[in-house]
Amino acid sequence: MPNIRYANMCHWKTIPYRQIDNFREFYYEDKTNSAYYSDWDSILKYQSALGFPGIEIAPWDLADIVPLFGSPENFAAFARERGVEVIGMFHGAHASHDAGHFDEAVRAGREAVDTIVRFGGSYMNTCPTQNYFGTGPLGREEVQQCARVMNEIGRYATDHGVKIGLHNEFFCAINLPNHRELIESTDPRLVHYCIDTAQISIMGEDLLTFYDDYHERISTFHLKDTASARQPDSVRYAQDPEITDDGTRWFWEPGLGELDLEGLYRLLKKHEFKGWMGIEYDGSPDLLASMALTRYHLDNVLRPIYD
Amino acid sequence: MNRDDIAISLDLINRHYQEPNRNRYESRYFWEELYPLVAAAGFTSIELPYEPVWQFGGRSGVPLNRYCVNTKYGSAAGYLERLRAGGIARVSGVTFDPNLFMRNDSLDFYFGASGHFAGEALGHAADLGADYVAISPSPFYGRIAQYHPDLEAKRAGFAERTAALLSGLAAKAEEAGVTLVLRNEYWSLFGGSHLAGLLDALPASVMLDLDTANLFVAGIAPADFLARHQGRIGCVHLTDTSFVAGEGTWKTPNPEFPEARATQVFRDPGTGSVDLPGIAALLDEAGYRGPVTCSARQTRDPFRALLRIRALLSQIQN
Numbered sequence: 098m099p100n101i102r103y104a105n106m107c108h109w110k111t112i113p114y115r116q117i118d119n120f121r122e123f124y125y126e127d128k129t130n131s132a133y134y135s136d137w138d139s140i141l142k143y144q145s146a147l148g149f150p151g152i153e154i155a156p157w158d159l160a161d162i163v164p165l166f167g168s169p170e171n172f173a174a175f176a177r178e179r180g181v182e183v184i185g186m187f188h189g190a191h192a193s194h195d196a197g198h199f200d201e202a203v204r205a206g207r208e209a210v211d212t213i214v215r216f217g218g219s220y221m222n223t224c225p226t227q228n229y230f231g232t233g234p235l236g237r238e239e240v241q242q243c244a245r246v247m248n249e250i251g252r253y254a255t256d257h258g259v260k261i262g263l264h265n266e267f268f269c270a271i272n273l274p275n276h277r278e279l280i281e282s283t284d285p286r287l288v289h290y291c292i293d294t295a296q297i298s299i300m301g302e303d304l305l306t307f308y309d310d311y312h313e314r315i316s317t318f319h320l321k322d323t324a325s326a327r328q329p330d331s332v333r334y335a336q337d338p339e340i341t342d343d344g345t346r347w348f349w350e351p352g353l354g355e356l357d358l359e360g361l362y363r364l365l366k367k368h369e370f371k372g373w374m375g376i377e378y379d380g381s382p383d384l385l386a387s388m389a390l391t392r393y394h395l396d397n398v399l400r401p402i403y404d
Numbered sequence: 405m406n407r408d409d410i411a412i413s414l415d416l417i418n419r420h421y422q423e424p425n426r427n428r429y430e431s432r433y434f435w436e437e438l439y440p441l442v443a444a445a446g447f448t449s450i451e452l453p454y455e456p457v458w459q460f461g462g463r464s465g466v467p468l469n470r471y472c473v474n475t476k477y478g479s480a481a482g483y484l485e486r487l488r489a490g491g492i493a494r495v496s497g498v499t500f501d502p503n504l505f506m507r508n509d510s511l512d513f514y515f516g517a518s519g520h521f522a523g524e525a526l527g528h529a530a531d532l533g534a535d536y537v538a539i540s541p542s543p544f545y546g547r548i549a550q551y552h553p554d555l556e557a558k559r560a561g562f563a564e565r566t567a568a569l570l571s572g573l574a575a576k577a578e579e580a581g582v583t584l585v586l587r588n589e590y591w592s593l594f595g596g597s598h599l600a601g602l603l604d605a606l607p608a609s610v611m612l613d614l615d616t617a618n619l620f621v622a623g624i625a626p627a628d629f630l631a632r633h634q635g636r637i638g639c640v641h642l643t644d645t646s647f648v649a650g651e652g653t654w655k656t657p658n659p660e661f662p663e664a665r666a667t668q669v670f671r672d673p674g675t676g677s678v679d680l681p682g683i684a685a686l687l688d689e690a691g692y693r694g695p696v697t698c699s700a701r702q703t704r705d706p707f708r709a710l711l712r713i714r715a716l717l718s719q720i721q722n
Contacts, residue, residue, distance in 0.1 A: 110422040113661035129704040130674065134422040160507050164550045164657035188459075228462040268462065336475060337464040342432040348614040383424040 099404045101195040103395065104151025104184050106319055108384060111161045112137050115175065116291065133385075137165075137175065143385055146181035147392045148184055152176065152218065153375050156209065169215035175331040184317075184373050185220030186213045187264070193246035194226045194239040194270060206250030210259050220373065221254055221315055222264040223247070224292040225271045225279060230336045239277045244282035251287030262291030262316040267299035267328060267347075268338050280311065284369065289316035293377070295323035295348050298356055300333065305360050308365045312368040317379040322354025323347055346380045350387050352394040359402060366403035405687040405696055407721045409521035411449035411496040412442060416700040416709050419455070419466060419650050421652040423704075430458075431465045432476055435491065443491025445710040446717070449512075450487070451497045451697045452532075457504055480531035485682035489600055497639060498529040499587070501540035509551045511558075511565070514543075519569050526573060535695050536639050537577065538585040538613050540600060542593035546657040551663035552706040555593075562593065567605035574607045587613045590649065591659040603636075610631075611638025617645035617670055620678045632689050639695040640687065644676030645669055659701065670702040672709040674716030684720045 116138035117123055124132040144152065147233050154162070166172040173183050188209040192198040196295055206223070213221055225243050226232065236244075246264065254261045262278060264269055276297075280290060290311055296319070298304050308315065325347055339347070351358050359385060381387040417438070419429050428434045442450065459471035467473050467483060477483040484495070501692050502518040522539060529537045530558045542548065542562075549555045555562070570584070577584040586603070589595060594602045603610070614637050619626055630637065634650055647669045673680060687696075698717070700709035 110426060111420045112422055112665055113658055114663075119665050123668075126668050127671075128705045131421075131423050131704045132666075134424070137659075161658075164547060216510040230462070337462045339461075340430045340463045340465045341541070342465065342476070344428065345434050346430045381429060382427050384422075385424075 101365070101372070101374050101404065102151060103149050103387065104153055104373050104375045105149045105157050106153045107158055108377065108379050108381075109134075109140060110141055113161075113165075115165055115194050122191050122200050124186060127203070128143065129325045138179070140180050141176050141179040143388065147388050149376070149388065149392075150181055151184040151373055151375070152181050152182070153185050153187065153218075154183060155220070156189070159212070169186040169212060170217075173217045177258055183216040183218045184375070185218035185222065185259070188218065188223045189227070190225055190241075190243075190250070192245060194232070194243045195395075196242050199242070199246060202246045203249045206246070207253045208320045210250070210257055213259050214257050219259050220291070221261045221324050222258050222319070223250070223261050224264050224266055224318065227270060227338075229267050229270045229272055229334045230268070233272065233334060235270050235275060236333070238308050238344055240271070241282055244279055245269065247279075248284045249286045251284065255287050256293045260289050260316045261287075264291040264293055264319065265297060265300065266293070267296050267333050268335075271331060276300065280314065285314055290314040291319060291375075293319035293321070293359070294356055294361065295321045295354070298323055298326040299328050301327045301346060304356055305364060308361060308364050312364070312370070315370065317373045319376055320351060320358070321379075322349040322351050322356050322358065322379045324349060324354045326355065347382045349374070350378065350381070350390045350394070352398060353390070359398060362399045362402040370403075405684055406693050407717075409449055409496075410447070410642075410717060411451050411695065411697040412445075412447040412452040412710070412713065413453065413499070413697050413699040413701070414468070415453045416706045417452075417506060418703065418706070419468075429466065430463060430720050432467075435465075435467055436486065436652050438488055439490025439492050439658050441707065442710065445714045447710075448491065448493040449496040450492055451499060451699075452495055454498050454528060455519075456521045457523070470531075473528070480528065484532060495529075495532040495534045497534050497536040497538060497697060498523040498532070499527055499538045500542070501587070503540075503543040503547055506543035506551060508594045511552075511562070515565050515569060519572070522569070522573055523576065525635070526576055526580065526582060527583075529582050533549050534582060536583040536585045536611075538587050538639055539570070539573070540587045540589055540592065541570065544591045544657060544659055545593050545595070546591070546659060547656045548593060549655065550657050559593070563602060563605070566594075567602060570606055570610060574610050578609050583611055583638045584609065585611045585613045588618055590617055591654045595654065596622065612636050613639050613641060615641040615643055616678050616680065616683055617643035617676070620645050621647050621649050621669070626683050627686055630686060636688070637694060639697065640681055640692065642673055642683070642696060642698045643701070644671045644673045644678045645676040646671060646681065668702050668704070670700070672700045672703050672712045673698050674712050680716060681720050
């Protein structure tokens with residue numbers, strides 16, 4: 098049994114069918130590759146074939162998945178039949194820095210935990226609050242408020258068998274000046290951390306130093322590469338920086354950017370990390386190609402270091 | 405039918421469904437490259453689907469709501485200036501569908517959010533100088549039923565609240581000089597015989613959309629529809645299909661993608677089974693001079709669709 102199992106963070110846009118039984122007929126209607134990206138049966142088979150037995154879903158998937166399958170349990174069973182388990186769901190803890198939103202932020206977090214339990218998952222990677230633009234800079238008390246919300250959600254999650262992992266984006270109101278302050282203000286028994294390797298590097302953390310410092314808190318990863326580490330405040334604090342106007346990509350498949358992912362794997366070995374490594378392909382024009390390239394890089398470069 | 409000013413709906417860009425290269429659609433550069441290509445295909449008017457979803461989560465590259473337009477261009481006027489630089493003279497209409505807000509069992513949430521964002525769509529349409537806002541009066545029937553299994557018992561109350569919401573919008577539309585138009589969709593709670601009841605409850609200023617593919621799927625002859633609603637057609641959508649709906653397809657949660665048999669319900673205009681030249685002739689006979697918009701929603705290739713539609717219109721126009 099390997100120490101690391103691999104999952105994909107779900108970045109597929111709406112997949113309209115569960116399973117296409119008339120695939121050839123559907124293809125011939127307009128003879129394009131749309132047929133290959135239109136049903137969960139195919140998507141999950143791609144994952145399974147490429148050695149990704151886990152999927153982390155996103156909350157924005159629910160509005161399509163739940164009506165299509167009838168329930169989270171049905172989706173989980175369908176995925177399991179194809180060799181894929183739902184490991185968890187991403188969550189955005191909107192306005193958790195705002196004391197006036199405490200009840201609402203905790204309620205939304207608990208509901209998300211309930212949903213994850215229904216999917217059979219055990220991780221909730223959680224963005225601690227919204228974008229910096231329009232919200233930051235946060236005061237010390239607002240950071241503490243954020244920590245209180247995380248602890249509260251974390252307590253409920255722990256009681257229900259789910260680990261919440263703080264997940265910081267490079268453009269969040271929690272940002273370089275208060276990133277570690279938030280982590281250290283949360284209860285390590287209840288609140289863990291999901292390292293998004295590219296996001297924290299773009300924000301300005303040194304990936305290897307950060308993992309070394311916080312390895313005991315790490316519940317899981319979003320593994321992706323970047324060629325844009327240490328962006329200045331003017332970029333990180335700008336309005337809506339995640340999707341660029343000119344198509345510049347923040348994120349690349351492992352090995353196509355500049356991060357020292359081999360160094361990370363040496364540290365994973367040193368600290369004997371065991372658990373799920375989620376791969377994320379946001380910004381990719383071709384998720385299937387990204388998945389295959391990633392599998393090659395894992396098998397030939399990273400897994401030989403630590404498996 | 406005014407053949408000189410036929411618009412194209414930007415719903416030909418498949419924003420929501422997965423396929424390679426879809427990510428381009430979320431960046432500003434894609435749309436700014438698109439406008440001159442639309443103009444090169446012979447269209448100088450566009451219709452915009454109003455989609456609140458692009459303003460959530462701090463992303464604003466898709467210019468299909470007021471927030472995104474204001475973020476990237478400062479104002480509707482700034483956006484119009486950019487369109488004109490790309491060869492697009494005007495925005496003829498805006499569409500709005502409330503499916504996004506049917507996501508839980510709270511009808512207060514649905515009507516509150518739908519009313520708010522439909523109002524935003526209307527204000528945006530007015531700012532852009534559009535002729536009409538075409539609104540879907542309900543989410544997909546099956547999507548409502550997912551969260552409200554007792555939908556038939558709630559139908560009267562739902563209809564009453566819908567009529568109140570639309571009447572409020574109609575008053576605002578009149579003030580703004582925009583025509584409010586009801587989309588007539590076969591999957592709607594107000595499809596078929598239920599449409600008449602809703603229309604009766606609305607002010608006379610509320611008009612109807614004649615959508616050719618939707619009529620085809622519902623089995624309604626365009627000539628009959630035109631005769632029945634003479635003088636109340638507010639816009640025409642030239643859409644195409646070869647879809648023959650199975651029993652109950654319209655009641656499923658996502659009827660644009662029929663559960664029982666995968667198919668492209670909406671085909672690129674000119675490639676399906678709707679007699680579009682015949683319908684153009686009918687509109688001429690009826691003396692219709694209002695807005696006409698071509699839509700290639702669900703196309704597999706937006707650029708091929710643009711040229712396919714131009715080829716069709718060349719046929720119709722000659």
